[in-house]
Amino acid sequence: MQTNTKILAREFEYLAPKTLDETLSLLDNYKDKSARILAGGTDLLVKMKTIDLKTDYLINIKNIPELNFIDTADGLKVGAAVSLSRIERIGKVKERYPALYEGIKSMAAIAVRNMGTIAGNIGNASPAADTVPPLITYGAEVKLVSKRGERTVLVEDFVTGVGKTVIEADELITQVNIPEMKKNSGSAFSKKGRVKADIAKINLAVYLEREGNICKDCKIVLGSVAVKAIRAKEAEGLLKGQTVSASLIDKIAKKASEEIKPIDDIRSSVEYRTELARVMVEDTVRIAWERAGGEL
Numbered sequence: 691m692q693t694n695t696k697i698l699a700r701e702f703e704y705l706a707p708k709t710l711d712e713t714l715s716l717l718d719n720y721k722d723k724s725a726r727i728l729a730g731g732t733d734l735l736v737k738m739k740t741i742d743l744k745t746d747y748l749i750n751i752k753n754i755p756e757l758n759f760i761d762t763a764d765g766l767k768v769g770a771a772v773s774l775s776r777i778e779r780i781g782k783v784k785e786r787y788p789a790l791y792e793g794i795k796s797m798a799a800i801a802v803r804n805m806g807t808i809a810g811n812i813g814n815a816s817p818a819a820d821t822v823p824p825l826i827t828y829g830a831e832v833k834l835v836s837k838r839g840e841r842t843v844l845v846e847d848f849v850t851g852v853g854k855t856v857i858e859a860d861e862l863i864t865q866v867n868i869p870e871m872k873k874n875s876g877s878a879f880s881k882k883g884r885v886k887a888d889i890a891k892i893n894l895a896v897y898l899e900r901e902g903n904i905c906k907d908c909k910i911v912l913g914s915v916a917v918k919a920i921r922a923k924e925a926e927g928l929l930k931g932q933t934v935s936a937s938l939i940d941k942i943a944k945k946a947s948e949e950i951k952p953i954d955d956i957r958s959s960v961e962y963r964t965e966l967a968r969v970m971v972e973d974t975v976r977i978a979w980e981r982a983g984g985e986l
């Protein structure tokens with residue numbers, strides 16, 4: 691049983707840089723000590739109160755102008771300090787990236803979404819993170835910047851396990867880049883929690899590209915069923931290049947539910963999660979297919 695101290699019980703130095711360059715210098719200076727990035731704090735501060743999380747330096751990035759932008763010109767680029775509630779208000783997100791829109795809308799209450807960020811949701815590396823399955827289906831990447839240079843990493847490769855990512859101690863996620871959606875593509879997200887706005891028992895995103903009655907390309911990503919969000923690659927293989935029909939969708943849903951590795955925990959049993967995944971995949975593939983303009 692975790693103790694909730696309800697206070698930040700350990701001492702740390704709070705740093706509030708005003709520019710990206712200043713932030714990178716701080717990360718470089720403190721990379722051998724325990725420095726942490728604070729964005730909305732909706733994961734980090736909870737952990738600092740309930741888990742023995744050692745932090746000597748807390749670097750707040752919320753007020754850095756270079757991280758506070760949204761660019762919709764070619765795809766979607768979102769700075770690391772942008773709140774989730776600001777993203778859900780962009781017309782293009784609702785129209786072109788409905789799985790991401792639905793994922794964000796399913797998260798917590800608006801007060802949490804006013805503080806929380808998409809970079810924080812990825813950086814926290816929870817298997818239940820609600821923006822991660824949509825971002826993986828879209829082929830999104832994070833931009834990582836340090837004093838040494840910059841690189842981009844697919845969200846799919848960024849998270850490696852529970853609370854684990856490929857980020858180095860001196861690196862910062864500066865933005866999330868999502869490619870432009872193709873014509874005749876569709877996506878959808880679904881989630882089951884114990885109650886509304888709860889952490890997912892299972893979450894799921896589907897992306898499809900349609901050419902006539904054929905599914906040209908697809909991704910099916912499930913969260914909360916393994917140590918990180920996973921693609922149901924065998925199910926994707928059954929769908930790609932095939933004429934889409936109700937019976938094919940049934941088959942895909944069954945295959946996807948066989949590919950996951952759910953755990954028994956306080957939220958659900960393995961059997962329940964397996965059957966739930968099957969039903970959710972069936973429904974969500976249908977919705978994504980219809981959004982791509984397909985008929986059944």
Ligand SMILES: Cc1cc2nc3c(=O)[nH]c(=O)nc-3n(C[C@H](O)[C@H](O)[C@H](O)COP(=O)(O)OP(=O)(O)OC[C@H]3O[C@@H](n4cnc5c(N)ncnc54)[C@H](O)[C@@H]3O)c2cc1C
Nearest residue numbers: 729730731732733734797798806807810811813819820863
């Ligand atoms: C009541 C409540 C309900 C919630 N419900 C949900 C839910 O339904 N679904 C869900 O997915 N989440 C939920 N969350 C979790 C949380 O709100 C989200 O994960 C949110 O997106 C975290 O963003 P943040 O900016 O607050 O991250 P922070 O807490 O600031 O940071 C989280 C982690 O990411 C790191 N980080 C943040 N930004 C960067 C960056 N730019 N570069 C490198 N590392 C970075 C931090 O160091 C930290 O390790 C909930 C939280 C609360 C308190």
